[in-house]
Amino acid sequence: MLNYLIRRLGYALIMVVLVSFVSFVIIELPPGDYLTQKVEQLRARGDRSAELQVEMLRVRYGLDKPFLERYLNWAINFLRGDFGESFEFERPVSDILGARLGYTVILALATTLFTWLLAIPLGVYSAVRQYSIGDQIISVISFIGLGMPGFLLALIILYFSIVVFNLEVTGLFSPEYRDAPWSVGKVLDLLSHLWVPALISAITGTGGLIRIMRGNLLDTLGQPFVEAARARGLKNRTVIWKHAVRIAINPLVTILGAEVFPSIIVGSSLVAIVLNLPTIGPVFVDSLRKLDMYLAGTCIVFLTIMLLVGNLVADLLLAWVDPRIRLE
Amino acid sequence: MAVATAPSSVSLVKKKELGQSYWDLVWYRFKKNRLGVLGAVLLFVLYFSFVVIPEFLAPYALENRSRYVEAPPTPIQFLDEEGRFQAPFVYGLERRVDQVKRLRTWVPDTTKKYPVALFAQGDEYMLLGLIPMNVHLFGLQTSDKDARIFLLGADALGRDYLSRILYGGRLSLMIGLLGQFLTLALGVTLGVISGYYGGPVDMFVQRFTEFLAAFPNIPLFMALSAAIPAFWSPITVYFMLTIILAFLGWGGLARQVRGLVLSLREREYALAAKSFGASDRRIMFRHLLPGTMSHVIVIATLSIPGMILAETALSWLGLGLRPPLTSWGTLLQDAATVRAIRFTPWLLWVVPPILLTILTYNMLGDGLRDALDPYSGRG
Numbered sequence: 144m145l146n147y148l149i150r151r152l153g154y155a156l157i158m159v160v161l162v163s164f165v166s167f168v169i170i171e172l173p174p175g176d177y178l179t180q181k182v183e184q185l186r187a188r189g190d191r192s193a194e195l196q197v198e199m200l201r202v203r204y205g206l207d208k209p210f211l212e213r214y215l216n217w218a219i220n221f222l223r224g225d226f227g228e229s230f231e232f233e234r235p236v237s238d239i240l241g242a243r244l245g246y247t248v249i250l251a252l253a254t255t256l257f258t259w260l261l262a263i264p265l266g267v268y269s270a271v272r273q274y275s276i277g278d279q280i281i282s283v284i285s286f287i288g289l290g291m292p293g294f295l296l297a298l299i300i301l302y303f304s305i306v307v308f309n310l311e312v313t314g315l316f317s318p319e320y321r322d323a324p325w326s327v328g329k330v331l332d333l334l335s336h337l338w339v340p341a342l343i344s345a346i347t348g349t350g351g352l353i354r355i356m357r358g359n360l361l362d363t364l365g366q367p368f369v370e371a372a373r374a375r376g377l378k379n380r381t382v383i384w385k386h387a388v389r390i391a392i393n394p395l396v397t398i399l400g401a402e403v404f405p406s407i408i409v410g411s412s413l414v415a416i417v418l419n420l421p422t423i424g425p426v427f428v429d430s431l432r433k434l435d436m437y438l439a440g441t442c443i444v445f446l447t448i449m450l451l452v453g454n455l456v457a458d459l460l461l462a463w464v465d466p467r468i469r470l471e
Numbered sequence: 472m473a474v475a476t477a478p479s480s481v482s483l484v485k486k487k488e489l490g491q492s493y494w495d496l497v498w499y500r501f502k503k504n505r506l507g508v509l510g511a512v513l514l515f516v517l518y519f520s521f522v523v524i525p526e527f528l529a530p531y532a533l534e535n536r537s538r539y540v541e542a543p544p545t546p547i548q549f550l551d552e553e554g555r556f557q558a559p560f561v562y563g564l565e566r567r568v569d570q571v572k573r574l575r576t577w578v579p580d581t582t583k584k585y586p587v588a589l590f591a592q593g594d595e596y597m598l599l600g601l602i603p604m605n606v607h608l609f610g611l612q613t614s615d616k617d618a619r620i621f622l623l624g625a626d627a628l629g630r631d632y633l634s635r636i637l638y639g640g641r642l643s644l645m646i647g648l649l650g651q652f653l654t655l656a657l658g659v660t661l662g663v664i665s666g667y668y669g670g671p672v673d674m675f676v677q678r679f680t681e682f683l684a685a686f687p688n689i690p691l692f693m694a695l696s697a698a699i700p701a702f703w704s705p706i707t708v709y710f711m712l713t714i715i716l717a718f719l720g721w722g723g724l725a726r727q728v729r730g731l732v733l734s735l736r737e738r739e740y741a742l743a744a745k746s747f748g749a750s751d752r753r754i755m756f757r758h759l760l761p762g763t764m765s766h767v768i769v770i771a772t773l774s775i776p777g778m779i780l781a782e783t784a785l786s787w788l789g790l791g792l793r794p795p796l797t798s799w800g801t802l803l804q805d806a807a808t809v810r811a812i813r814f815t816p817w818l819l820w821v822v823p824p825i826l827l828t829i830l831t832y833n834m835l836g837d838g839l840r841d842a843l844d845p846y847s848g849r850g
Contacts, residue, residue: 161682169694169697290829290830292784295825298812299822301812313809413784419809428693431693431694431790432790439694439697
């Protein structure tokens with residue numbers, strides 16, 4: 144077990160190094176990036192303070208050094224917690240991301256919790272009452288939700304709330320609470336805005352989960368051990384939830400790891416852009432659009448770390464849920 | 472077939488089924504799936520109208536500007552002011568200032584009436600890029616150069632939005648097909664080779680796929696397309712975007728094909744081909760490849776909408792196609808702001824065709840999966 148963990152962590156480390164290198168290449172790829180533009184602007188001004196600033200930038204980012212050295216410079220600073228500076232905001236990257244991290248985590252956890260609490264019971268119901276009317280309604284809805292892109296759904300919801308109901312649903316807070324200190328009123332206001340992203344993820348996110356849960360549980364319910372459990376006279380509820388679901392939920396655990404952890408960084412950034420949510424996603428997309436290199440690069444590296452951590456956690460969870468799985 | 476499937480002759484149907492080739496059987500099973508057939512028909516209609524003849528269906532040319540900036544949709548009228556039934560016509564538009572909202576809007580000008588006609592003459596275009604024509608499916612029959620019909624409103628430059636949606640579909644729908652074609656070519660070839668030979672190619676395919684999987688998908692699309700230089704010509708950008716989509720998509724396909732080939736190459740018919748002295752290439756592409764086709768077709772059909780959506784999302788974010796190229800994604804740029812939704816909500820008409828395309832692809836793919844999957848008892 145410990146051996147396995149060490150091996151996995153070592154593998155993840157190699158992956159992070161590789162990904163960070165590729166991210167850096169991608170960052171450096173576009174001609175006319177922010178830094179070059181800025182240096183040229185400063186040069187064009189040509190006075191003393193501008194010269195000094197160019198000099199500072201040159202030393203900080205090693206502009207005259209070869210590519211590999213610049214990468215190492217970036218990577219070492221990264222390990223020290225200095226992710227570079229965003230040129231767009233003219234503030235350290237860590238400040239910008241830190242300010243939004245809280246809301247991003249809250250949103251990711253809230254939507255995930257909501258989606259899963261909805262999807263698993265619906266999937267189980269669908270499988271246990273196969274071909275019932277409830278099953279068919281759930282199937283049709285999940286089929287539609289499966290193909291529905293979240294950001295278009297967000298647009299449609301926005302359209303109805305603005306044009307039909309004349310409601311303002313963008314953002315996480317009403318204007319009067321935006322800069323207010325935390326209070327009961329502010330929490331209630333947050334909850335009254337949270338239902339829009341929650342609804343969107345309920346429609347787009349549950350479809351796939353319900354289908355997988357239903358299919359797996361149907362397979363599991365036909366197996367001999369379920370029959371044996373029933374033959375021993377266990378209650379139907381115990382048979383389904385303690386025996387069958389525990390096995391059938393396996394693939395969902397893998398999905399949980401692969402989706403939830405990365406979503407903390409850029410979870411449904413497209414939806415967040417439409418709804419103007421103060422999360423990291425929109426900043427990341429904006430940094431790519433403006434070629435704000437260090438901000439974008441930092442996001443990509445963290446995203447990868449989250450994905451790798453998520454996969455590892457999923458594997459460990461899987462071993463815990465299903466005792467037949469041995470990690471070695 | 473109609474005779475054979477008469478309700479009383481069930482056993483006859485079974486017999487007929489047995490005597491048919493695999494593809495006949497697939498076709499037979501697919502035809503019974505109503506949703507799948509509907510998807511196929513709708514897709515054909517979509518592609519025909521958005522890719523082949525949008526110039527004919529659209530009342531105006533793509534860049535036909537007018538002074539009617541952000542004009543709302545003009546409904547076709549059948550009744551005149553006294554309520555008498557008339558041939559279809561539209562009213563002219565008149566500029567007004569809305570005192571309450573403090574906005575400039577357009578209101579119908581009932582003094583001007585323009586008859587609407589089918590097959591009206593309008594802007595010149597080349598049908599299929601070959602035949603010069605100026606007949607449009609519908610248009611206004613008037614000598615007034617200022618008259619316009621905007622069934623779905625007009626955009627910020629006074630261009631007819633219906634026409635723009637029709638033209639925009641071509642790029643959006645084609646990028647899915649082109650990208651999928653490239654993905655198939657790469658994924659299937661490398662998948663078959665890596666499954667058949669193993670060794671270095673297999674190593675490469677496996678590691679590369681894992682590496683791509685370590686990146687989250689949409690952000691990687693975005694990062695790569697952000698790296699496309701801004702000064703490249705729009706057409707080059709379009710092809711680069713297609714290549715990026717294919718580049719990120721082939722790994723998963725290659726893996727699945729590899730898995731299938733791994734089991735197929737041990738089958739008797741593959742061994743027989745080998746003992747007859749068939750070359751490796753012949754075994755791979757004549758004997759093993761067809762065995763993977765049914766899976767490949769399903770995967771391909773179901774992943775095209777993802778590509779179309781990726782283009783739409785990227786262009787919407789300003790990371791994909793850029794004006795003057797017009798696709799559904801670039802149209803969405805103007806539509807997807809709170810201001811636009813409040814004041815020009817008709818610009819959201821670009822969303823229904825996107826959703827329809829995705830839905831029809833999913834319907835077709837689902838029908839194909841049921842028909843092609845030999846393990847399912849359905850159908």
